[in-house]
Amino acid sequence: MTNELIQAQFGPRAMDYVRSSVYARGESLGALLARLQRDPIRLALDIATGGGHTALVLSPLAKRVVASDITGPMLRVARDWLAENGAENGLFCQHDAGLMPFPEGTFDVVTCRLAPHHFADVGAFLHSCVRVVRRGGCVAVIDNVTPPEPLAVRFINAFERLRDRSHNFEHSLPDWEAFFSTAGLRIEHRQQFRTPIDFGAYCDRMSVPERTRTRLRVMLLQAPAAARAALNPREVDGRMTFDLGELLIVGRRAAR
Template sequence: MNLTNIQNQFSDHAETYVQSPCFATGESLDKMIELLQEPEINRALDVATGGGHTAMRLCSISDCVVAGDVTVSMLKAAREFMTDNNANNVSCCQHDAHMLPFPKQTFDLVTCRIAPHHFTDVLGFLEEVVRVSRLGAAVGIIDSCTPIQLSAARYINAFERLRDTSHNHSYSCSEWKGLFYEAGLKVEYMQQFRKTLNFQAYCDRKSISGLRRTQLKVMLFQAPEAALKYLNPRNINGELVFDLQEMCVVGRPIVG
């Protein structure tokens, strides 16, 4: 993972991510939390917590929550957000998602939301998740996803990377199933969700320059057919909006 690039990108916009509605809420987040609720969850880990929104939700279903992130300023912003919302059973830890600083079989639940597309080794990350998960633990991942068509996937990843140089790669749902299997996780649930984004807010969150915004607009409207159908750029009430897709996958370590 290009840690310096990621830390620079998120250090400059930490509070923006805490306040962003598309990170604070979401149909996919609600569904994941619903699926992860179990009678007894003692310890939960949220990897790459960002603004702390997922960790905040975990506080209601787990006795103890660890919110981890590689960027110190993000952790500070997340901690302040969670403290302001009376989350008293959460602690914060700076760490790289590829090297989780916890012993084997520590957690009953591990989550990671809207972050793996920044990771350079998603399989390695998932293997670390399996290592720190107890037998029978649940693993919930939400991330941006791409179509199965390779050309469309490449185009959408290029679009995302133009806006955010710390973006590495978004995978298709099929690829995520393969990654889970390779890491030793059995998929119990997978669903794709459409997320409609306001183009101006999408750019503002990263302080994108005027020239770069123009380039992104060109990519939206001149996309090849499969990518154009996926991105679906359009004007609503005078505002440019477009779609990205998210997938939610829940699984458990394979025993034996």
């Protein structure tokens, strides 16, 4: 997926993502915080920071947090979000997630949350993470995750791509384990979550037209068994709701 399309999709909607409860809160964000509290952090990098929610969580743990994103409007709202919440140790950098403009071994921790499904080359992204994290440092990724069944993988990705043209590919846990291993990261922690998603808000964030919303609604209700079990479509207080899987996976670069 081209950076131009990602910027076109997310730039005009930057403020919507700052305000979104899916991004601002969530069980996976708390689990990430619990993992990262174990090590002293001098300098942290949050890639594809979006609204800056993960950077804000990192802020009290680190002396400095670099929040980066390919989209300029996202960086501006992230800067404002950190300032609004009293975080004064943030730095901001615009760059491609696979082309990080930092020397080798710069950071103690590198994070990325709910963004890799937009990346054209997850392997290149992780190799860049390993390059810029110090030896013995930590790389932590949170992203949407599919079940391992091939039909469910194809269906859920088709569903996500219909709603958002910048969606590239949502991987399974075995995929992520292979990515981390190939990049040279020793996996220390893996944890899966199910996040309830309000269908209307999900569509509103991408300004999905009504005709496409109807197609998405039909896909949810007619999903094949493995995909339906993962998406779990249902009504909550009269509103269509479904689940998206999330994965927190944490790995460490070898100390030497």
